[in-house]
Amino acid sequence: MSKIFVDQVDPKTATTLTLGTSGDTVSIPSGVTIANAGTATGFGDSSNFLPIAQPFFINSNMQIYQRGYNFTGVTAATTYSADRWRYETGNIGTYEMNNTQVTAGPAYNDGFRQCARIDCTTADGSPASSDYLYFGYSAEAQDCLAWKKGTTSATTMTLSFWVKSNKTGTAQVNLRDMDNGRMVSATYSISSADTWEQIIVTFPMETSNKLNNDNGSGFNFEWWLGAGSNFTSGAAPTSWEATTDADRGVNNLAINDNTANDWSITGIQAEVGSYTSSTIPPYQWETYAANLLRCQRYFQEIMSGESQNPLCNFVSYASGVLRGTYILPTQMRANPTQTDGAALSDFDILGENTNFAPTALGAESLTKNSFVVTASSSSSTQGSVYWCRGDAEATYTLDAEL
Amino acid sequence: MNIKSVKKENDIAGNLDHYILTDNNNKIFNVPIDPDKENYSGNTDYKAIQKWVADGNTIEEAD
Numbered sequence: 001m002s003k004i005f006v007d008q009v010d011p012k013t014a015t016t017l018t019l020g021t022s023g024d025t026v027s028i029p030s031g032v033t034i035a036n037a038g039t040a041t042g043f044g045d046s047s048n049f050l051p052i053a054q055p056f057f058i059n060s061n062m063q064i065y066q067r068g069y070n071f072t073g074v075t076a077a078t079t080y081s082a083d084r085w086r087y088e089t090g091n092i093g094t095y096e097m098n099n100t101q102v103t104a105g106p107a108y109n110d111g112f113r114q115c116a117r118i119d120c121t122t123a124d125g126s127p128a129s130s131d132y133l134y135f136g137y138s139a140e141a142q143d144c145l146a147w148k149k150g151t152t153s154a155t156t157m158t159l160s161f162w163v164k165s166n167k168t169g170t171a172q173v174n175l176r177d178m179d180n181g182r183m184v185s186a187t188y189s190i191s192s193a194d195t196w197e198q199i200i201v202t203f204p205m206e207t208s209n210k211l212n213n214d215n216g217s218g219f220n221f222e223w224w225l226g227a228g229s230n231f232t233s234g235a236a237p238t239s240w241e242a243t244t245d246a247d248r249g250v251n252n253l254a255i256n257d258n259t260a261n262d263w264s265i266t267g268i269q270a271e272v273g274s275y276t277s278s279t280i281p282p283y284q285w286e287t288y289a290a291n292l293l294r295c296q297r298y299f300q301e302i303m304s305g306e307s308q309n310p311l312c313n314f315v316s317y318a319s320g321v322l323r324g325t326y327i328l329p330t331q332m333r334a335n336p337t338q339t340d341g342a343a344l345s346d347f348d349i350l351g352e353n354t355n356f357a358p359t360a361l362g363a364e365s366l367t368k369n370s371f372v373v374t375a376s377s378s379s380s381t382q383g384s385v386y387w388c389r390g391d392a393e394a395t396y397t398l399d400a401e402l
Numbered sequence: 403m404n405i406k407s408v409k410k411e412n413d414i415a416g417n418l419d420h421y422i423l424t425d426n427n428n429k430i431f432n433v434p435i436d437p438d439k440e441n442y443s444g445n446t447d448y449k450a451i452q453k454w455v456a457d458g459n460t461i462e463e464a465d
Contacts, residue, residue: 214442214443215442217443317414321414323414334443334446336434337423337432337433337434339430339432340430362422362432363432366420367434
């Protein structure tokens with residue numbers, strides 16, 4: 001090694017000073033400061049600066065499952081085995097859907113510990129034309145604006161996810177624009193059975209058909225797993241088109257055709273721009289608490305399955321009629337639907353030297369921020385105050401999903 | 403959601419507050435009357451009730 005000690009290296013006028021050639025490394029030792037008072041380019045580009053502060057998808061590591069973690073005997077339903085992520089089944093066999101632990105493999109090594117899994121328990125090898133099975137996600141339109149759909153600056157979307165199935169083959173994932181009735185698709189291949197594989201696909205973004213700036217459905221995502229001919233007779237579109245049912249499930253894994261079949265997914269991310277497996281930005285991790293709070297915009301489990309779980313305080317404004325207000329921990333997407341899936345005997349109303357079960361329980365004045373818990377019982381006395389609690393079987397939920 | 407019946411429910415002042423929806427599994431849902439305003443997409447169960455009515459079904463009056 002030789003050294004040159006000089007005060008300044010100055011290229012000839014109007015020429016460029018080049019350090020090294022391709023394959024060389026120009027190193028800057030520890031303790032050296034580079035002070036830039038001019039213009040430095042090429043050290044980063046706009047793709048290094050991700051335009052979404054939080055992960056686009058909510059709960060895409062499947063850590064939150066307020067509705068439960070195991071659903072069996074599902075034939076025709078919308079089933080959330082993880083908050084925000086749903087299986088849509090339409091009479092194409094019977095399934096167990098659950099939130100399952102990831103215990104080994106590349107997805108585990110990438111940090112993921114939960115996945116959404118579907119297992120075929122009754123096969124349907126000859127589905128009727130209108131039968132369907134897919135895994136889906138709906139995002140609010142106002143949260144999809146980063147891709148600038150419908151403008152001259154529309155930007156490609158890159159979708160990445162970890163998937164595992166006993167079945168190998170080609171499957172289809174659709175991106176749907178619910179405001180304009182449009183769709184585009186991408187295909188992916190599962191090449192190794194029962195092995196976690198990271199899939200990365202890109203969707204083009206069209207410069208027409210802008211999304212609304214509202215809390216309705218904007219982008220919907222569909223991973224097709226089985227379908228009748230109404231959904232398979234077309235061709236998977238690689239450019240945007242008017243939504244056509246015949247094109248939605250052309251490539252599916254036919255999870256429905258054997259009870260040995262299962263399919264699992266986790267670690268889903270969407271990025272603004274076009275990336276490959278070597279350039280995709282790292283998965284953005286959220287704390288459990290931050291994740292739960294984002295999920296509660298769409299669904300809230302007020303009763304948590306604990307014994308002696310308090311619901312609210314009541315005042316009996318008339319004999320037999322009780323009301324109590326409830327302030328929600330986060331604003332919901334829309335005024336929510338309330339339901340309770342337990343027997344009234346699972347609830348207990350307590351007051352001074354008394355306790356009794358309600359003869360009715362419900363809700364009114366349902367808003368995005370608060371609501372009123374309603375109850376009836378002839379045991380209540382006008383003007384008295386009470387509190388209500390439930391046992392471990394009591395459930396009381398609010399739903400404002402898309 | 404497969405709707406079996408829908409009934410109006412009034413608040414303590416006698417004004418319409420929400421709908422009580424019963425599905426085919428006899429599960430009860432309290433569905434808010436959603437506002438119709440710009441840049442707002444509301445409760446999907448309320449929309450399902452509107453479609454159910456448009457399909458020729460009738461909401462029962464409150465008690």
